[in-house]
Amino acid sequence: MFRIKAFIVFATMAVFNNVALGVNYISSPALDQAMSLKVLNCPTKSTIQLPIITWGGDIATIYANGNQKETSSSSILGKKGLKFSLKREDKFKKQIESYMSCQSPFLRGTLGMVNMASKLLNQDPRTKLRVIYQHTWSQGGDALVVKPGIKSPRQLKGKTIVLQAYGPHIDYLGKVLANAGLGLNDVKLKWVQDLTGTDESPMAAFYNKDIDAAMVIIPDALALTSNGTVGTGSEDSVKGAKILLSTKSANRIVADVYAVREDFYKANKGMLGDLVHGLMLAQEELQQLVQDRNSKKSLYSATIGSSAEILLDSSKAIADTEGLYADAKFVGFPGNKQFFQDPHYPRRFSKLNSEIAETLGSINLTSTKANLEAADWDYDKLSKGIVQTSKAESGKFNQEAVAKIVQKKNRQGNDDDSLFSFEVYFKPNQNTFVASQYEEDFKRVIDLASTYGGAIITIEGHSDPLGYLKKKKNGSSKVVLQRIRQSAKNLSLTRANAVRNSLIQYASKKKISLDPTQFAVVGHGIAKPANGVCGSDPCAPKTKEQWLENMRVEFKIIQVEAEEDVFSPI
Missing domain, CATH: 3.40.190.10 (Periplasmic binding protein-like II)
Known part of the structure; x- marks a missing residue:
């Protein structure tokens, strides 16, 4: 079967009963190895x-x-x-x-x-x-489900992933891995015959201890993860399992x-x-x-x-x-x-x-x-009789809801919840980010924004803490130190905004439309230095390289599909 919904899927779930199954894996899904058929001409048919x-x-x-x-x-x-x-x-x-x-x-x-x-x-x-x-x-029908300990696609390296042979998910998996800097050769693939509803499907195989992740249709994903939360181990769920990424976020794969x-x-x-x-x-x-x-x-x-x-x-x-x-x-x-x-x-x-x-x-x-x-x-010629001949907006993010989610994540201090992330660096006192210098970075962001159109992209600015640390060492008052912190935060926000504006202008010149509401700008100041925090203060950079690493803007792709009021596809 293909990507069918719960009516058919759950009618057959009783065969799984949340136990390990003796799944028969297929050695290779290569069609040219599996088929040797004679080609026939096309007859005339009414x-x-x-x-x-x-x-x-x-x-x-x-x-x-x-x-x-x-x-x-x-x-x-x-x-x-x-x-x-x-x-x-x-x-x-x-x-x-x-x-x-x-x-x-x-x-x-x-x-x-x-x-x-x-x-x-x-x-x-x-x-x-x-x-x-x-x-x-696909804008929600397909998902990558993972077992506990896997928080981002980059952590799939070396893991065993099961998917249907000849099915709809191999390019989906390949794209996700590529965006994480990995390839299909960096994971262990296991192939099964069916997509859903049998004991030869990815869902059935996922119950086995040697499987770390599975590419499944959304009804199976919901069953494995206790309706899209975290699997409790009861009914058809697997304890600790979660949806790492579905096509609700990855809606252009x-x-x-x-x-x-x-x-x-x-x-x-x-x-x-x-x-x-x-x-x-x-x-x-x-x-x-x-x-x-x-x-x-x-x-x-x-x-x-x-x-x-x-x-x-x-x-x-x-x-x-x-x-x-x-x-x-x-x-x-x-x-x-x-x-x-x-x-x-x-x-x-x-x-x-x-x-x-x-x-x-x-x-x-x-x-x-x-x-x-x-x-x-x-x-x-094909436009004859068509009412909508131009491309409409693909969707809009609720900026107020996005801001609340980003603030919540910052308060939690969890830096491992992003799907993908990468950094661009700037020089001391730099406030402009011209496309000629950052073109390759901008191309990467455009690709991610276009591929993961249902995900938020945060642009997070960071500042060098060295000036603050020197002032503190010299005995400056708390008021002065607080002002330095706030000034660094303001500066990092200004830089993040400058990067965002330059990115959107670059895309516009390339005749690529980006949704500005997809991007959330954050200024961290000196709160999250690249070389860590020592007590309540940033750790002092020990080398010039560490010093320069703090002057950065970080892009993060954050999945928000569990938040129903954040993104509205049209």
Whole structure:
């Protein structure tokens, strides 16, 4: 199964019962090693099989098809003269079998899954992959769950992580590790056959003592962590387990797409363009329907009920289908245009494709070269009938709520709760931070802000304590010393603000839009020197290097997804 919700998952949880299981691990998920199928030509068919998976983005596909498996003549796709037979297929290897025989010319999965198949499928020019459409980003449906003692991604080094082979999480894990300065070779990977609901899934394996972390869908993550807090050990939870990072924070990593065979693309480009346009129209109409569900109860109920039946095998699984919808960030026309055509967008197709290829190539799952091609659509033509043609705001942070969280973390003094962090340094008396000097640092922040769009980024200024320590040694009064402390704090805040402003100006010049509300500025002054605290005062730097290390601005990416009033996705 794919990323399904609790209705299906918890129906089978009884087999786990919070005990270690004899999970059968797969030795290698390399598709070219696992499959040796003959490629067949695509026959002419009046009705084409279109794969869907158990994911919120596919609700729009069902809606476009007339809320049924076989295309309704009155549906968005039917009115274009298209005829599809929707087939739910959550096992990616089976999709590939159908693809190679051209039982269906399409592949439906994440960009990472499609990329994993490229080494096998690109060997024949007929089955070469052409990515034609982005459905969604995952914005909460996938999670990295860890056992006690792991507080940040960098602490995964040397740990054993379990995930589904051929599944949606390998590029997710690879990106998180890369941002922590690690690679897939720095951890021990164990592969299982299923994604959820069986004793061959990451959740089942997580109960075993030799597993430190697991890539799971969110219902499994909630079960393992006592509903997203910290696992108590009761029911299906694991004592001390927690969600280290979900796609609610990392909301620009997992991209769901359609790809098609190259021979079919060349022979049917017009029809495929109609399909893509129909899916864009359907996404837009579906989103409006969800907004108007109270005034359009009949159509809304029919849509969600049909999707529940097709995706979850029960028309009564309404709440779980609504949950699937909520976990997906639909991108529609503007998102597709941005993803495939905007050379400035940090999370564009070519950039993700390169990242994924490098990740998979590092463990020999595919070529290290980015070897997927996108369809060359005319987006002016595809905009016909689309209401929203420009990219809307991706979300806004509640700055008051953010400030309270940052203040709370500072009072707690916990410096280990950030997902990622790095520092930039400045010279004595420096108050400006020009892009020419800090460009590489700014590029790194832009990548993190774009990838982890649901997380706060703090910009924390620090000051040199040496002047304060000299004054204290010479017997200055408490009033003077307090003024020096406050002056250092003010100066560090000014510098942090200067870095923030310079960063946003740099991004703007590069035609990259950053959300200013995502950034929280903090001035620590001399309270947190790089070389530690001695008693109630900063430790005196013993070398010039230690002295210079205190003149720094630190970037931290902080997960706040448990705080419901902090971030509101649109």
